[in-house]
Amino acid sequence: MPIYKSDTNGSRGFPSAFIAVGVFVLSVITLFLPDASQDEVASLLRGSLLRPFVLAQEGLVRRSIHAEDTEVLQRRLDSLEVVIANSNTLAEENTTLRSLLLLSNRIPAQYVAASVMRPGTPGSESMFMLDVGTERGVTDDSPVIMGQGLLGRVLEAQATSATAMDWTHPQFRASAMTVDGTVYGMVRAAPGRFREADRLLLNGVPFHQELGPGVTLVTSGLGGLYPRGIRIGVVIEESGSQEGWQRSYWLRPFVSPGEATHVNVLVGEEGEFRDANSWSEGGPQVQGPGAAPQELAPGTSDTEATTPR
Amino acid sequence: MRTPARIWSVVGFLILLHFGLHLSLGLGESAPDLLVVALLIAAREVNIGRGAGLGFFLGLLDDAFSVLAFGANAFALTLVGMGGARTRDLFVGDSLLFLGSYLMLGKWMRDFLHWVAVGSDLRESFVETMLIQSPVSAAYAGLIGLIVIAISGLGWETIR
Numbered sequence A: 001m002p003i004y005k006s007d008t009n010g011s012r013g014f015p016s017a018f019i020a021v022g023v024f025v026l027s028v029i030t031l032f033l034p035d036a037s038q039d040e041v042a043s044l045l046r047g048s049l050l051r052p053f054v055l056a057q058e059g060l061v062r063r064s065i066h067a068e069d070t071e072v073l074q075r076r077l078d079s080l081e082v083v084i085a086n087s088n089t090l091a092e093e094n095t096t097l098r099s100l101l102l103l104s105n106r107i108p109a110q111y112v113a114a115s116v117m118r119p120g121t122p123g124s125e126s127m128f129m130l131d132v133g134t135e136r137g138v139t140d141d142s143p144v145i146m147g148q149g150l151l152g153r154v155l156e157a158q159a160t161s162a163t164a165m166d167w168t169h170p171q172f173r174a175s176a177m178t179v180d181g182t183v184y185g186m187v188r189a190a191p192g193r194f195r196e197a198d199r200l201l202l203n204g205v206p207f208h209q210e211l212g213p214g215v216t217l218v219t220s221g222l223g224g225l226y227p228r229g230i231r232i233g234v235v236i237e238e239s240g241s242q243e244g245w246q247r248s249y250w251l252r253p254f255v256s257p258g259e260a261t262h263v264n265v266l267v268g269e270e271g272e273f274r275d276a277n278s279w280s281e282g283g284p285q286v287q288g289p290g291a292a293p294q295e296l297a298p299g300t301s302d303t304e305a306t307t308p309r
Numbered sequence B: 001m002r003t004p005a006r007i008w009s010v011v012g013f014l015i016l017l018h019f020g021l022h023l024s025l026g027l028g029e030s031a032p033d034l035l036v037v038a039l040l041i042a043a044r045e046v047n048i049g050r051g052a053g054l055g056f057f058l059g060l061l062d063d064a065f066s067v068l069a070f071g072a073n074a075f076a077l078t079l080v081g082m083g084g085a086r087t088r089d090l091f092v093g094d095s096l097l098f099l100g101s102y103l104m105l106g107k108w109m110r111d112f113l114h115w116v117a118v119g120s121d122l123r124e125s126f127v128e129t130m131l132i133q134s135p136v137s138a139a140y141a142g143l144i145g146l147i148v149i150a151i152s153g154l155g156w157e158t159i160r
Helices: A016-031 A035-047 A051-066 A070-100 B004-024 B034-043 B048-063 B072-090 B096-117 B126-152
Strands: A110-117 A127-130 A143-146 A149-157 A162-166 A173-178 A184-190 A199-206 A216-219 A231-238 A246-253 A262-267 A285-287
Touching: A016 B048, A016 B072, A035 A051, A035 B048, A051 A110, A051 B004, A127 A149, A184 A246, A199 A231, B004 B034, B004 B126, B034 B048, B034 B072, B034 B096, B034 B126, B048 B072, B072 B096, B096 B126
Parallel strands: A110 A285, A149 A231
Antiparallel strands: A110 A127, A110 A262, A127 A162, A143 A149, A143 A262, A149 A162, A173 A184, A173 A216, A184 A199, A199 A246, A216 A231, A231 A246
Protein backbone atom coordinates (compact mmCIF):
# COMPACT_ATOMS: atom_id res chain seq x y z
CA MET A 1 0.00 0.00 0.00
CA PRO A 2 1.46 3.39 -0.94
CA ILE A 3 2.40 5.72 1.85
CA TYR A 4 -0.06 8.55 2.14
CA LYS A 5 1.34 11.98 1.56
CA SER A 6 -0.58 14.84 3.04
CA ASP A 7 -1.86 17.58 0.80
CA THR A 8 0.60 20.28 1.72
CA ASN A 9 0.87 22.16 -1.54
CA GLY A 10 -2.60 23.56 -1.75
CA SER A 11 -4.87 23.57 -4.78
CA ARG A 12 -3.01 24.07 -7.96
CA GLY A 13 -3.69 27.33 -9.74
CA PHE A 14 -6.14 28.49 -7.18
CA PRO A 15 -4.75 29.90 -3.98
CA SER A 16 -5.97 27.89 -1.07
CA ALA A 17 -6.04 30.92 1.19
CA PHE A 18 -8.37 32.66 -1.24
CA ILE A 19 -10.82 29.76 -1.05
CA ALA A 20 -10.55 29.76 2.72
CA VAL A 21 -11.39 33.44 2.90
CA GLY A 22 -14.31 32.87 0.53
CA VAL A 23 -15.67 30.07 2.71
CA PHE A 24 -15.21 32.21 5.80
CA VAL A 25 -17.16 35.05 4.20
CA LEU A 26 -19.84 32.51 3.25
CA SER A 27 -20.06 31.35 6.86
CA VAL A 28 -20.52 34.95 8.03
CA ILE A 29 -23.22 35.47 5.41
CA THR A 30 -24.94 32.29 6.62
CA LEU A 31 -24.98 33.74 10.10
CA PHE A 32 -26.86 36.83 8.92
CA LEU A 33 -29.20 35.20 6.41
CA PRO A 34 -32.89 36.08 6.80
CA ASP A 35 -34.82 33.65 8.97
CA ALA A 36 -36.78 32.29 6.01
CA SER A 37 -33.61 31.43 4.08
CA GLN A 38 -32.04 29.86 7.16
CA ASP A 39 -35.15 27.74 7.65
CA GLU A 40 -35.00 26.59 4.03
CA VAL A 41 -31.37 25.50 4.31
CA ALA A 42 -31.96 23.79 7.65
CA SER A 43 -35.07 22.12 6.34
CA LEU A 44 -33.22 20.84 3.28
CA LEU A 45 -30.45 19.34 5.39
CA ARG A 46 -32.89 17.77 7.85
CA GLY A 47 -34.88 16.22 5.03
CA SER A 48 -31.89 14.87 3.09
CA LEU A 49 -28.51 14.14 4.65
CA LEU A 50 -29.72 13.97 8.23
CA ARG A 51 -32.97 12.17 7.49
CA PRO A 52 -31.64 8.67 8.31
CA PHE A 53 -30.56 9.85 11.77
CA VAL A 54 -33.93 11.48 12.38
CA LEU A 55 -35.74 8.31 11.31
CA ALA A 56 -33.54 6.24 13.60
CA GLN A 57 -34.44 8.49 16.52
CA GLU A 58 -38.12 8.30 15.64
CA GLY A 59 -37.94 4.53 15.80
CA LEU A 60 -36.08 4.55 19.10
CA VAL A 61 -38.47 7.06 20.67
CA ARG A 62 -41.46 4.97 19.64
CA ARG A 63 -39.89 1.88 21.16
CA SER A 64 -39.08 3.66 24.39
CA ILE A 65 -42.63 4.98 24.66
CA HIS A 66 -44.02 1.51 24.10
CA ALA A 67 -41.73 0.21 26.81
CA GLU A 68 -42.95 2.77 29.34
CA ASP A 69 -43.79 1.43 32.74
CA THR A 70 -47.31 0.05 32.77
CA GLU A 71 -47.82 1.21 36.35
CA VAL A 72 -47.24 4.81 35.28
CA LEU A 73 -49.63 4.39 32.39
CA GLN A 74 -52.21 2.83 34.69
CA ARG A 75 -51.95 5.78 37.10
CA ARG A 76 -52.46 8.21 34.24
CA LEU A 77 -55.45 6.23 33.02
CA ASP A 78 -56.97 6.20 36.49
CA SER A 79 -56.48 9.95 36.81
CA LEU A 80 -58.14 10.54 33.47
CA GLU A 81 -61.08 8.36 34.42
CA VAL A 82 -61.58 10.43 37.56
CA VAL A 83 -61.45 13.65 35.55
CA ILE A 84 -63.95 12.30 33.03
CA ALA A 85 -66.27 11.06 35.76
CA ASN A 86 -66.19 14.44 37.51
CA SER A 87 -66.85 16.36 34.32
CA ASN A 88 -69.94 14.38 33.31
CA THR A 89 -72.22 16.64 35.33
CA LEU A 90 -70.42 19.71 34.05
CA ALA A 91 -71.00 18.64 30.46
CA GLU A 92 -74.66 18.09 31.24
CA GLU A 93 -75.00 21.50 32.88
CA ASN A 94 -73.17 23.08 29.98
CA THR A 95 -75.53 21.50 27.48
CA THR A 96 -78.56 22.64 29.47
CA LEU A 97 -77.31 26.20 29.80
CA ARG A 98 -76.44 26.37 26.12
CA SER A 99 -79.87 25.20 25.14
CA LEU A 100 -81.39 27.84 27.44
CA LEU A 101 -79.26 30.53 25.80
CA LEU A 102 -79.97 29.12 22.33
CA LEU A 103 -76.30 28.47 21.71
CA SER A 104 -75.19 25.64 19.48
CA ASN A 105 -72.53 23.19 20.54
CA ARG A 106 -68.93 24.24 20.82
CA ILE A 107 -66.42 22.89 18.34
CA PRO A 108 -64.28 20.39 20.22
CA ALA A 109 -60.54 20.94 20.15
CA GLN A 110 -58.70 18.54 17.87
CA TYR A 111 -55.36 17.04 18.78
CA VAL A 112 -52.88 14.71 17.25
CA ALA A 113 -50.58 12.68 19.45
CA ALA A 114 -46.90 13.02 18.66
CA SER A 115 -43.56 11.75 19.86
CA VAL A 116 -40.86 14.24 20.80
CA MET A 117 -37.32 13.94 19.50
CA ARG A 118 -34.42 16.07 20.70
CA PRO A 119 -31.57 16.75 18.26
CA GLY A 120 -28.90 17.05 20.95
CA THR A 121 -26.64 19.23 18.81
CA PRO A 122 -25.14 22.58 19.87
CA GLY A 123 -27.63 25.43 19.54
CA SER A 124 -30.67 23.19 19.47
CA GLU A 125 -31.35 23.32 23.20
CA SER A 126 -34.80 24.88 23.03
CA MET A 127 -36.16 22.99 20.06
CA PHE A 128 -37.52 19.56 19.40
CA MET A 129 -38.96 17.59 16.53
CA LEU A 130 -42.34 15.94 16.22
CA ASP A 131 -43.18 12.90 14.16
CA VAL A 132 -46.39 14.45 12.80
CA GLY A 133 -46.75 17.09 10.13
CA THR A 134 -49.13 18.81 7.75
CA GLU A 135 -50.50 15.44 6.62
CA ARG A 136 -52.05 15.14 10.09
CA GLY A 137 -53.25 18.73 10.22
CA VAL A 138 -50.29 20.29 12.02
CA THR A 139 -49.50 23.82 10.87
CA ASP A 140 -46.93 26.47 11.72
CA ASP A 141 -47.64 27.88 15.20
CA SER A 142 -49.77 24.92 16.32
CA PRO A 143 -49.63 24.80 20.14
CA VAL A 144 -47.88 21.79 21.68
CA ILE A 145 -49.32 20.58 24.95
CA MET A 146 -48.34 17.97 27.48
CA GLY A 147 -50.77 16.56 29.98
CA GLN A 148 -50.04 19.21 32.59
CA GLY A 149 -49.85 22.30 30.41
CA LEU A 150 -48.29 24.26 27.59
CA LEU A 151 -44.95 23.01 26.26
CA GLY A 152 -44.43 25.30 23.25
CA ARG A 153 -45.47 25.70 19.66
CA VAL A 154 -44.62 24.42 16.20
CA LEU A 155 -42.15 26.55 14.31
CA GLU A 156 -42.22 24.81 10.98
CA ALA A 157 -44.48 21.98 9.83
CA GLN A 158 -43.46 19.66 7.05
CA ALA A 159 -45.39 16.80 5.51
CA THR A 160 -44.59 14.12 8.06
CA SER A 161 -42.61 15.97 10.69
CA ALA A 162 -42.47 19.30 12.42
CA THR A 163 -39.92 21.45 14.18
CA ALA A 164 -41.08 23.06 17.39
CA MET A 165 -39.76 25.16 20.25
CA ASP A 166 -40.45 24.83 23.95
CA TRP A 167 -41.02 27.60 26.48
CA THR A 168 -37.29 27.93 27.25
CA HIS A 169 -36.74 29.51 23.83
CA PRO A 170 -35.75 33.19 24.17
CA GLN A 171 -38.45 34.16 21.70
CA PHE A 172 -41.23 32.36 23.55
CA ARG A 173 -44.11 34.65 24.46
CA ALA A 174 -47.64 33.85 25.61
CA SER A 175 -50.44 36.11 26.71
CA ALA A 176 -51.53 34.87 30.13
CA MET A 177 -54.22 35.44 32.71
CA THR A 178 -55.33 34.07 36.02
CA VAL A 179 -57.91 31.29 35.88
CA ASP A 180 -60.69 33.69 36.87
CA GLY A 181 -59.63 36.11 34.14
CA THR A 182 -59.06 39.09 36.44
CA VAL A 183 -55.33 39.62 35.91
CA TYR A 184 -53.60 39.62 32.55
CA GLY A 185 -49.94 39.74 31.55
CA MET A 186 -47.33 38.50 29.13
CA VAL A 187 -45.25 35.42 29.88
CA ARG A 188 -41.76 34.97 28.52
CA ALA A 189 -38.82 32.66 29.12
CA ALA A 190 -36.23 33.71 31.68
CA PRO A 191 -33.00 31.74 31.35
CA GLY A 192 -31.38 30.62 34.59
CA ARG A 193 -27.71 30.18 35.32
CA PHE A 194 -28.06 26.61 34.15
CA ARG A 195 -30.58 25.09 31.79
CA GLU A 196 -32.30 23.34 34.66
CA ALA A 197 -32.87 26.72 36.32
CA ASP A 198 -34.85 28.17 33.40
CA ARG A 199 -38.25 29.51 34.41
CA LEU A 200 -40.94 31.86 33.21
CA LEU A 201 -41.50 35.51 33.93
CA LEU A 202 -44.92 37.15 33.92
CA ASN A 203 -44.66 40.78 32.85
CA GLY A 204 -47.09 43.62 32.41
CA VAL A 205 -49.30 43.04 35.45
CA PRO A 206 -50.81 46.38 36.53
CA PHE A 207 -49.29 47.72 39.74
CA HIS A 208 -52.57 47.74 41.62
CA GLN A 209 -53.11 44.01 41.00
CA GLU A 210 -51.15 41.60 43.15
CA LEU A 211 -50.71 37.87 42.78
CA GLY A 212 -49.87 35.55 45.63
CA PRO A 213 -47.70 32.47 45.45
CA GLY A 214 -49.50 29.45 44.03
CA VAL A 215 -51.83 31.34 41.69
CA THR A 216 -52.27 29.45 38.43
CA LEU A 217 -51.74 31.21 35.12
CA VAL A 218 -53.34 30.05 31.88
CA THR A 219 -53.21 31.29 28.31
CA SER A 220 -55.62 34.17 27.71
CA GLY A 221 -56.22 33.60 24.00
CA LEU A 222 -55.17 37.17 23.23
CA GLY A 223 -52.75 37.44 20.36
CA GLY A 224 -54.37 34.60 18.48
CA LEU A 225 -51.53 32.12 18.91
CA TYR A 226 -52.64 29.99 21.84
CA PRO A 227 -56.28 29.26 22.65
CA ARG A 228 -57.62 30.40 25.98
CA GLY A 229 -57.24 28.20 29.01
CA ILE A 230 -54.05 26.19 28.56
CA ARG A 231 -52.23 25.97 31.86
CA ILE A 232 -48.82 27.66 31.88
CA GLY A 233 -47.50 27.75 35.43
CA VAL A 234 -47.94 28.91 38.99
CA VAL A 235 -46.64 32.07 40.62
CA ILE A 236 -43.58 31.54 42.80
CA GLU A 237 -42.86 35.09 43.92
CA GLU A 238 -42.73 38.66 42.72
CA SER A 239 -39.74 39.56 40.59
CA GLY A 240 -37.49 42.37 41.77
CA SER A 241 -37.45 44.07 38.38
CA GLN A 242 -40.45 46.38 38.15
CA GLU A 243 -40.95 48.51 35.09
CA GLY A 244 -42.97 51.61 35.75
CA TRP A 245 -46.39 50.93 37.21
CA GLN A 246 -46.21 47.24 36.45
CA ARG A 247 -45.41 44.13 38.40
CA SER A 248 -43.50 41.04 37.32
CA TYR A 249 -43.75 37.55 38.77
CA TRP A 250 -41.62 34.44 38.53
CA LEU A 251 -43.57 31.38 37.43
CA ARG A 252 -42.88 27.72 37.89
CA PRO A 253 -44.04 26.05 34.63
CA PHE A 254 -46.28 23.02 34.77
CA VAL A 255 -44.27 21.33 32.06
CA SER A 256 -40.58 20.53 32.15
CA PRO A 257 -39.24 20.31 28.58
CA GLY A 258 -36.82 17.56 29.56
CA GLU A 259 -39.70 15.28 30.50
CA ALA A 260 -41.48 15.66 27.17
CA THR A 261 -41.49 12.42 25.25
CA HIS A 262 -45.08 12.25 24.15
CA VAL A 263 -47.20 15.34 23.48
CA ASN A 264 -50.43 16.51 21.89
CA VAL A 265 -50.50 19.04 19.09
CA LEU A 266 -53.57 21.21 18.78
CA VAL A 267 -54.71 21.14 15.16
CA GLY A 268 -57.58 22.48 13.13
CA GLU A 269 -58.32 24.62 10.14
CA GLU A 270 -56.48 27.93 9.96
CA GLY A 271 -57.32 29.95 13.06
CA GLU A 272 -60.20 27.77 14.21
CA PHE A 273 -58.86 26.72 17.57
CA ARG A 274 -57.53 30.22 18.15
CA ASP A 275 -61.02 31.61 17.96
CA ALA A 276 -62.28 29.14 20.51
CA ASN A 277 -62.86 30.49 23.99
CA SER A 278 -61.27 27.61 25.79
CA TRP A 279 -59.23 24.65 24.73
CA SER A 280 -60.21 22.73 27.82
CA GLU A 281 -63.93 22.91 27.25
CA GLY A 282 -65.89 21.12 24.61
CA GLY A 283 -64.29 17.72 24.98
CA PRO A 284 -60.82 17.72 23.46
CA GLN A 285 -60.34 14.79 21.12
CA VAL A 286 -56.97 13.18 20.70
CA GLN A 287 -56.36 11.24 17.55
CA GLY A 288 -54.31 8.11 17.90
CA PRO A 289 -51.02 7.76 16.07
CA GLY A 290 -52.64 6.02 13.15
CA ALA A 291 -55.85 8.03 12.99
CA ALA A 292 -56.69 10.32 10.13
CA PRO A 293 -57.58 13.97 10.78
CA GLN A 294 -61.21 14.25 11.83
CA GLU A 295 -63.81 16.42 10.22
CA LEU A 296 -64.80 19.40 12.30
CA ALA A 297 -68.41 20.01 13.18
CA PRO A 298 -70.04 22.09 10.45
CA GLY A 299 -72.59 24.86 10.76
CA THR A 300 -71.28 26.63 13.80
CA SER A 301 -70.65 30.02 12.36
CA ASP A 302 -73.18 31.64 14.68
CA THR A 303 -71.56 30.42 17.87
CA GLU A 304 -69.20 32.30 20.10
CA ALA A 305 -66.62 29.62 19.45
CA THR A 306 -66.10 30.72 15.89
CA THR A 307 -66.84 34.40 16.20
CA PRO A 308 -63.68 36.37 15.49
CA ARG A 309 -62.65 38.79 18.18
CA MET B 1 0.14 3.13 8.31
CA ARG B 2 -1.45 6.46 7.48
CA THR B 3 -3.20 6.10 4.14
CA PRO B 4 -5.81 8.38 2.60
CA ALA B 5 -8.39 5.62 2.72
CA ARG B 6 -7.80 4.99 6.41
CA ILE B 7 -7.80 8.64 7.38
CA TRP B 8 -10.96 9.51 5.51
CA SER B 9 -12.66 6.33 6.68
CA VAL B 10 -11.98 7.31 10.27
CA VAL B 11 -13.17 10.87 9.61
CA GLY B 12 -16.36 9.61 7.95
CA PHE B 13 -16.94 7.13 10.75
CA LEU B 14 -16.55 9.84 13.38
CA ILE B 15 -19.03 12.10 11.58
CA LEU B 16 -21.59 9.30 11.33
CA LEU B 17 -20.99 8.36 14.95
CA HIS B 18 -21.42 11.97 16.05
CA PHE B 19 -24.85 12.29 14.50
CA GLY B 20 -25.73 8.77 15.57
CA LEU B 21 -24.99 9.58 19.20
CA HIS B 22 -26.29 13.13 19.29
CA LEU B 23 -29.22 12.89 16.94
CA SER B 24 -30.38 9.27 16.74
CA LEU B 25 -29.76 8.47 20.39
CA GLY B 26 -30.32 12.05 21.60
CA LEU B 27 -27.43 11.87 24.06
CA GLY B 28 -26.61 15.57 23.85
CA GLU B 29 -23.72 16.67 26.05
CA SER B 30 -23.22 13.14 27.32
CA ALA B 31 -21.64 12.21 24.01
CA PRO B 32 -18.32 13.76 22.95
CA ASP B 33 -18.16 16.28 20.13
CA LEU B 34 -16.83 13.89 17.51
CA LEU B 35 -17.54 16.36 14.72
CA VAL B 36 -14.75 18.63 15.85
CA VAL B 37 -12.46 15.65 16.39
CA ALA B 38 -13.14 14.49 12.82
CA LEU B 39 -12.55 17.99 11.50
CA LEU B 40 -9.30 18.41 13.41
CA ILE B 41 -7.98 15.07 12.17
CA ALA B 42 -8.97 15.89 8.59
CA ALA B 43 -7.65 19.44 8.77
CA ARG B 44 -4.13 18.16 9.38
CA GLU B 45 -4.29 16.39 6.03
CA VAL B 46 -5.66 19.11 3.75
CA ASN B 47 -4.86 22.67 2.82
CA ILE B 48 -6.48 25.67 4.47
CA GLY B 49 -9.15 26.10 1.79
CA ARG B 50 -10.35 22.54 2.03
CA GLY B 51 -10.17 22.68 5.81
CA ALA B 52 -12.44 25.70 5.78
CA GLY B 53 -14.81 24.05 3.29
CA LEU B 54 -15.06 20.87 5.33
CA GLY B 55 -15.61 22.86 8.52
CA PHE B 56 -18.34 24.91 6.87
CA PHE B 57 -20.12 21.81 5.60
CA LEU B 58 -19.98 20.03 8.96
CA GLY B 59 -21.07 23.20 10.72
CA LEU B 60 -24.08 23.52 8.48
CA LEU B 61 -25.07 19.95 9.32
CA ASP B 62 -24.83 20.79 13.01
CA ASP B 63 -26.82 23.96 12.43
CA ALA B 64 -29.70 22.12 10.79
CA PHE B 65 -31.28 21.74 14.23
CA SER B 66 -30.33 25.11 15.58
CA VAL B 67 -33.14 27.59 15.84
CA LEU B 68 -31.30 29.76 18.29
CA ALA B 69 -28.44 30.84 16.07
CA PHE B 70 -28.34 29.29 12.66
CA GLY B 71 -24.86 29.61 11.17
CA ALA B 72 -23.00 29.79 14.48
CA ASN B 73 -21.70 26.25 14.15
CA ALA B 74 -20.78 26.79 10.50
CA PHE B 75 -18.89 29.95 11.44
CA ALA B 76 -17.07 28.24 14.31
CA LEU B 77 -16.13 25.08 12.45
CA THR B 78 -15.00 27.02 9.37
CA LEU B 79 -12.47 28.87 11.47
CA VAL B 80 -11.45 25.72 13.33
CA GLY B 81 -10.94 23.94 9.99
CA MET B 82 -8.81 26.81 8.76
CA GLY B 83 -6.84 26.88 11.97
CA GLY B 84 -6.36 23.12 11.99
CA ALA B 85 -4.99 23.16 8.45
CA ARG B 86 -2.74 26.07 9.32
CA THR B 87 -1.18 24.24 12.27
CA ARG B 88 0.72 21.99 9.87
CA ASP B 89 2.83 24.94 8.89
CA LEU B 90 3.28 26.12 12.43
CA PHE B 91 3.71 22.89 14.39
CA VAL B 92 5.49 19.79 13.24
CA GLY B 93 5.16 16.74 15.40
CA ASP B 94 2.85 14.04 16.54
CA SER B 95 3.66 13.67 20.18
CA LEU B 96 0.98 12.73 22.65
CA LEU B 97 1.25 16.14 24.26
CA PHE B 98 0.88 17.94 20.96
CA LEU B 99 -2.06 15.89 19.75
CA GLY B 100 -3.86 16.09 23.06
CA SER B 101 -3.38 19.84 23.19
CA TYR B 102 -4.35 20.21 19.55
CA LEU B 103 -7.65 18.38 20.01
CA MET B 104 -8.53 20.04 23.27
CA LEU B 105 -7.64 23.54 22.14
CA GLY B 106 -9.51 22.94 18.90
CA LYS B 107 -12.64 21.95 20.77
CA TRP B 108 -12.31 24.84 23.21
CA MET B 109 -11.81 27.24 20.33
CA ARG B 110 -14.89 25.83 18.58
CA ASP B 111 -16.96 26.44 21.71
CA PHE B 112 -15.54 29.92 22.08
CA LEU B 113 -16.29 30.86 18.46
CA HIS B 114 -19.79 29.43 18.80
CA TRP B 115 -20.27 31.41 21.99
CA VAL B 116 -19.20 34.58 20.17
CA ALA B 117 -21.35 33.89 17.12
CA VAL B 118 -24.63 33.18 18.93
CA GLY B 119 -24.92 36.80 19.98
CA SER B 120 -25.33 38.56 23.28
CA ASP B 121 -29.03 37.81 23.61
CA LEU B 122 -28.57 34.06 23.60
CA ARG B 123 -25.16 33.40 25.06
CA GLU B 124 -24.69 32.31 28.63
CA SER B 125 -22.05 33.78 30.91
CA PHE B 126 -18.43 33.50 29.75
CA VAL B 127 -17.18 32.07 33.01
CA GLU B 128 -19.67 29.23 33.16
CA THR B 129 -19.62 28.41 29.47
CA MET B 130 -16.00 28.86 28.52
CA LEU B 131 -14.16 28.35 31.79
CA ILE B 132 -16.24 25.59 33.38
CA GLN B 133 -18.27 23.66 30.82
CA SER B 134 -16.08 23.98 27.76
CA PRO B 135 -12.76 22.77 29.28
CA VAL B 136 -14.52 19.64 30.50
CA SER B 137 -16.04 18.90 27.11
CA ALA B 138 -12.71 19.76 25.45
CA ALA B 139 -10.89 17.27 27.66
CA TYR B 140 -13.59 14.70 26.90
CA ALA B 141 -13.31 15.23 23.15
CA GLY B 142 -9.51 15.28 23.32
CA LEU B 143 -9.37 12.00 25.21
CA ILE B 144 -11.76 10.31 22.80
CA GLY B 145 -9.81 11.76 19.87
CA LEU B 146 -6.54 10.33 21.16
CA ILE B 147 -8.13 6.94 21.67
CA VAL B 148 -9.55 7.00 18.14
CA ILE B 149 -6.18 7.97 16.67
CA ALA B 150 -4.40 5.27 18.62
CA ILE B 151 -6.89 2.54 17.79
CA SER B 152 -7.28 3.43 14.14
CA GLY B 153 -3.51 3.57 13.62
CA LEU B 154 -3.45 6.82 11.76
CA GLY B 155 0.33 6.89 11.80
CA TRP B 156 0.98 8.88 14.90
CA GLU B 157 3.45 6.44 16.31
CA THR B 158 4.07 8.05 19.64
CA ILE B 159 0.69 7.42 21.08
CA ARG B 160 0.35 3.81 20.04
